[in-house]
Amino acid sequence: MIKNIAIVMGGYSSEVNISLVSGNVVYNHLDKEKYNPFRVHILKDKWVALDDESTEYPIDKNDFSFLLGDKKITFDCVFNAIHGNPGENGELLAYFNLVNLKHTSAPYYQMALTFNKRDTLSVVKEYGIKTAISIYLNKGDEVDVDRIIAKVGLPCFIKPNNAGSSYGISKAHTKEEILPAIEVAYKEDSEILIESFLDGTEVSVGVIQYKGETKVLPITEIVSENDFFDYEAKYEGKSQEITPARISEEEKLRVEEVAEKVYKVLNMSGFSRSEYIFVAGEPHFLEMNTVPGLTEESILPQQAQASGISLSELFENAIESALK
Template identity: 40%
Template sequence: MIKNVAIVAGGDTSEWEVSLRSAEGIKNFLSGTPYELYEVIVRGSHWYCEKDGKQYDVDKNDFSILMGKNKIKFDFAYIIIHGHPGEDGCLQGYLEMMNIPYSTCDVLTSSLTYNKYACKEFLKSKEICLAKSVLISGEDTGTERIKREVGFPCFVKPNVGGSSFGVTKVKEEKDLQEAIQTAKKECEEVLVEEYIAGTEISCGFCRIGEKIDVFPILEIVSETEFFDYEAKYNGKSQEIIPARISNNLTERVKELTKNVALWMNLKYIARVDYIIKGEDIYLLEVNTTPGMTAASIIPKQIKAFGKEVKEYLVAIIEDASKRKNA
């Protein structure tokens, strides 16, 4: 039976546009597979499907659409929302209640990794290198704590979210409060992290069952102050595969990535970002819903691994469907 696959995109954050681009990428990668593809756009309480130039409202009672007299129930959800509600566990919770298989980590893991501070607190128990940080919320300006515990320069960022929206590199104390207010436009909680000078790398992988394929490590060389939106999406960076680090560091990063996947119950396609300083590996972030355009990091890593993105997407759909129906 042909599966009806919903590619779920959009969301309620500044990453809306990035998500739509990733959805287009997923559609292209799945072209020629034995699935009927539907793009489902989520924006607040309005969920709709765009198919053949027409728009159909999604019935959230059973995750379906009505096309004329034909009721189409979706058999699988490929989640490509960057941010709320697709990256933080909310959409995963809905799909669990509907008993519909999906393409990401479960509710708990998605929620934990989306909250940068909570993720770091969890990983502290694993005795790995992490940037010193301070969490700011409410009316607290945090200036004295930041000076004492983090120092300058530092990064000020929303505690949730991605694509570098609301992120500022602060070099002096006088610019701190403006950066905090910028971050608060994206999220009420603000994370302030120490700046670590080093080589920025990203290690993507795909975990299906107990098998983890760790892809070649990618090095990021940004032409801007840091790896911001311009660098990520408008060509203001070089992405070098394999990363120009020693064989020893390469193996250590790959082993650490595998361990992070196991510790946090990560599955399917995900990515862990690091800074290399000397021989130390600092973990920056865990991304459970990475970008999937042709220009995104994961597709480049998969190509360098000698595989096709399509192979992994089909394997994910089939594995998640099998597990849900077991």
């Protein structure tokens, strides 16, 4: 029997438009002979399912169904394509758990944990994973710029604790740039992270569940034309994404080992893409994305294709893994 699949996209964060693009790519690549997919927009002002003509049908939040004419449509599985709040931070997935709906992401607690950069770092450090030196601030905390510099040095990165797609991130080169950068970060989140600058090769490592096993995908080297891998570099062509990365075999094996360990330590399932910077040959973990970009140009799909996995196979595997 053909399964009804809800592809949720949109969200409540600055990443809403990126999510809509990702969700439509999933919709276009799913095999319509195996699945009956519906795009579902989860937006601040409405939850609606769309038909092929983009006619909107309100979602009944009691059981995540909708009426198509006089027929009630329920779903066998949800494909999560929401970057940020509420899809990547666990909120929507906790709701799916309550209404007994299977989905393609990790359990809601793991999603909430990995979306919080500070808490993720605190867990992986306990397992010997190397990271940048960091300071954590809540909005309203006293800001001692001299203490920040004494701990993390200059330059340093100032970023929202709970945000994605490099929104709100700044690289401060001088003491005078720190306070304005903090204000930029606070526009995205009430919690921020200030991290030391790691000078080395940056790589992105996809780790997924594929056919019942944990699979590390080919590694991508990130070469930004900008000062760092910011929004413009990620989405407006201001970077080179080189797969496979131009790193030594020893470095490749080491970062694969660390990335798989991080995935398992955090009890992950489904998609993940983590960023690392090599310092003296040792990969330092930056953060994990659990709903990475899913367009044809996005890093994780590039890595999958380099591994011989098409977009259709990648998305179908996520659904079949969730259904099992």
